[in-house]
Amino acid sequence: APRYPRYTREEVGRHRSPQDRVWVTHGTDVFDVTDFVELHPGGADKILLAAGGALEPFWALYAVHSQPHVLELLREYKVGELSPEEAPPAAAATGDPFTGDPPRHPGLRVNSQKPFNAEPPAELLAERFLTPNELFFTRNHLPVPAVDPGSYRLRVEGPGGRALSLSLPELRSRFPKHEVTATLQCAGNRRAEMSQVRPVKGLPWDIGAISTARWGGARLRDVLLHAGFEEQREGEWHVCFEGLDADAGGAPYGASIPYGRAVSPAADVLLAYEMNGEELPRDHGFPVRVVVPGVVGARSVKWLRRVAVSPAESPSHWQQNDYKGFSPCVDWDTVDYKTAPAIQELPVQSAITHPRPGAAVPAGELTVKGYAWSGGGRPVVRVDVSLDGGRTWRVARLAGEQPPPERAWAWVLWELRAPVAAGAELEIVCKAVDGSYNVQPDSHAPIWNLRGVLSNAWHRVRVSVRD
Numbered sequence: 001a002p003r004y005p006r007y008t009r010e011e012v013g014r015h016r017s018p019q020d021r022v023w024v025t026h027g028t029d030v031f032d033v034t035d036f037v038e039l040h041p042g043g044a045d046k047i048l049l050a051a052g053g054a055l056e057p058f059w060a061l062y063a064v065h066s067q068p069h070v071l072e073l074l075r076e077y078k079v080g081e082l083s084p085e086e087a088p089p090a091a092a093a094t095g096d097p098f099t100g101d102p103p104r105h106p107g108l109r110v111n112s113q114k115p116f117n118a119e120p121p122a123e124l125l126a127e128r129f130l131t132p133n134e135l136f137f138t139r140n141h142l143p144v145p146a147v148d149p150g151s152y153r154l155r156v157e158g159p160g161g162r163a164l165s166l167s168l169p170e171l172r173s174r175f176p177k178h179e180v181t182a183t184l185q186c187a188g189n190r191r192a193e194m195s196q197v198r199p200v201k202g203l204p205w206d207i208g209a210i211s212t213a214r215w216g217g218a219r220l221r222d223v224l225l226h227a228g229f230e231e232q233r234e235g236e237w238h239v240c241f242e243g244l245d246a247d248a249g250g251a252p253y254g255a256s257i258p259y260g261r262a263v264s265p266a267a268d269v270l271l272a273y274e275m276n277g278e279e280l281p282r283d284h285g286f287p288v289r290v291v292v293p294g295v296v297g298a299r300s301v302k303w304l305r306r307v308a309v310s311p312a313e314s315p316s317h318w319q320q321n322d323y324k325g326f327s328p329c330v331d332w333d334t335v336d337y338k339t340a341p342a343i344q345e346l347p348v349q350s351a352i353t354h355p356r357p358g359a360a361v362p363a364g365e366l367t368v369k370g371y372a373w374s375g376g377g378r379p380v381v382r383v384d385v386s387l388d389g390g391r392t393w394r395v396a397r398l399a400g401e402q403p404p405p406e407r408a409w410a411w412v413l414w415e416l417r418a419p420v421a422a423g424a425e426l427e428i429v430c431k432a433v434d435g436s437y438n439v440q441p442d443s444h445a446p447i448w449n450l451r452g453v454l455s456n457a458w459h460r461v462r463v464s465v466r467d
């Protein structure tokens, strides 16, 4: 057998582009696949996502690779082996509160490591209607709590109901399992574009702080009615949620929704314990999270420890002093968080996932792809696409089935094919229309706000067409 040179993972990691050569590992073997990149049936953009690291986490998402001929092909590109000392890095015991965080998929685009905030790469974001759990965007404010499912209890309480303390088996067995396909979007999705108008405070999310899953769990409504809360209540009431993640001062992550949404059978609010048929991953709230379809992600509290019916909104920082919208004239010296309502239902949104900004696309037929979604269960009824910066428009083809009226909780994926001529410079634009004929604003400047939330202007991508 041939003797191969040995490399460390760090050395492999230096080969991430055709200029530096494209290396990948599989098992303990190292491959230089630079010459295969342009031949890859799944596209050059996708193979490059794995450049410099292990193939397995990506191949786990695409079963086409688990065929003998794929490994055979790969073998031709072998250039080395990993050094025997290259064991998976051991989690050292330190004072770092984040050392207990779970492992993550290497394909995620990380906006902040501690706390962990990451989005799927645009190349994979809208490949599938349901986002694989490993790639679902993650928005954590704090370290991921370690929860023992055996001793886990969910408290439910408040005036007008009896207090409950539910174990995981009780939550699963006492209430029918309800399943909902819903998109979650962070209020900060597409913040990076808004910050180009003027700097804003917050993580620089690209277009990927949005993902879709099939959630399974007990309806919040069923749990509240079981605790004796009435369907109709006089006056203003809210349902407050607390997570098991807490800041250094002991304050838990929290948020609330109006009582009416919590008990409405049509609103489909879940206490979810399943995500795409699996138990909830730790990053997404194991063992139980709230899922509030059609509403900003911030209200879908993860690692849920307490549900409290209250005459006031959640006292949490994230309900009171964050996740609100303001005029472009408001700055950090003048902002008064008490003057604006907490964001609940989100406005209509869309983005182009393919091609990517700056790409050089081949002449001939161009396929433009993306997602579109609106809050409050409003369906997306149309997506318009322009290839000339918004002067002329075409209508994209929407994929998938028509959702039930007023319960369009999930995004639609869309596609447009159009001929493009060699040498052309294109400014591709998309904008969606929802069932209330709400539209997206054409630019970010008039909706700029100091926190960079609700960034939903037309999405623009400039590309050139190769000669």
Ligand code: HEM
Pocket (backbone or CB within 6 Å): 024, 033, 036, 040, 041, 042, 043, 046, 047, 048, 049, 050, 055, 058, 059, 062, 064, 065, 067, 069, 070, 073, 074
């Ligand atoms: C398809 C090889 C990396 C995504 C394929 C096929 C081969 C292949 C041979 C065709 C399989 C068949 O239809 O029989 C490789 C090799 C890789 C690599 C050698 C690394 C050295 C990746 C990565 C991704 C990916 C990192 C995703 C992030 C895909 C997809 C297809 C595909 C989506 C299906 C294309 C289609 O049917 O339209 N790959 N692949 N591949 N690959 Fe890869």
Ligand code: MTE
Pocket (backbone or CB within 6 Å): 136, 137, 138, 139, 140, 141, 142, 184, 185, 186, 187, 242, 243, 244, 245, 253, 254, 283, 284, 285, 296, 297, 298, 299, 300, 301, 302, 303
């Ligand atoms: N719940 C808890 N307990 N802690 C958090 O940091 N982040 C919220 C929400 N629920 C958060 C939370 C925000 S801002 C968003 S956008 C969603 O969770 C993200 O859910 P995901 O990480 O599963 O995508």
Ligand code: MO
Pocket (backbone or CB within 6 Å): 139, 185, 186, 187, 188, 297, 298
């Ligand atoms: Mo968020």
